[in-house]
Amino acid sequence: MTTPSTIETERLLLRPFRGDDFEPMVEFYADPVSKFYGGPCSREEAWRKFAVYPGHWALRGYGPWAIEVKATGRFAGVCGLWNPDGWIEPEITWALVPNHHGMGYATEAARRALQAAYEDHGWTTAASVIAVANVASAALAERLGATIESEQQNRYGPVHVYRHIPPTSIPPTSIPPTVWSAS
Template sequence: MTKTGAISIRTERLALRLPDIGDFEAYARLMASPRSAGMGGPFDLRAAWGMFCHDIALWQFFGHGALMIDLAETGECVGQVGINHGPLFPEKELGWFVYEGHEGRGYATEAALALRGWAFETLKLPSLVSYIAPGNVASIAVAERLGACLDRVAPRDDPKDRVYRHIPP
């Protein structure tokens, strides 16, 4: 149970749900791979576990956190979308990733759009940001498809990150 109650969000193709222990193996594999470089990785198993637990704990502490992205038709988990905060992020961050083999199908955009809409409606946030490593062309494209604008003066932990700001409609 979270501050906001059990949460799941559905889109036409996706089901967004709270993570469970069965999601950790694929999560840890991604975090150990070079694909996690834009998030500060690759990470060892211990660090991946801490990040996974952080994603879940955010729900209890702030009423938001990570959701796994499942294909509605098959139930296959293809990635994660989340609203991050706490001492690791200067502002509430909308983040996403998809697992290898699921890129280029619009899952990250669809999931991020759904979670962002939920966050603006339910949490009444004035804005969200997405911190993106400069070379992460795919995530930059997702942020731009979502209509987020580059915010050159937003606070950031990594001065090289590009920060995209999401404003409620």
């Protein structure tokens, strides 16, 4: 079984999930914004979705991390490498819990997850599968330099597959060195 490493950015820790991360995920899955991630749903269903994250690491050897804000120790969301059975392709995914939007956390975490995909897990390409209606996630993918490669259907409806450029193609001045430096 692969245990997730803890990696960091200037303001965040991307770390393994803990039991106390569940309550904020219940809030997330009760919020309408979770519609892009299979919600809103009951507490019982939120538990099943939450338990998938550490299970993904055990079965794939990579997966999503819990996002923790260093300054407060608060759980802020989910970000990482995602490829459940039947998914379009391995992707970089992200979602923030209520009250953590608009602070740049998802962008910062996704940049670091993208770096980990290439440098630590040997990915040669990376995508993000984003619901067509998810304007905020589409904007984040574009901030990361990704472009729409195709439109497809997944279990949640129509999605755009965004293709990320490899870190070697990103000008060094456009990404803070604290995010892209070697781990």
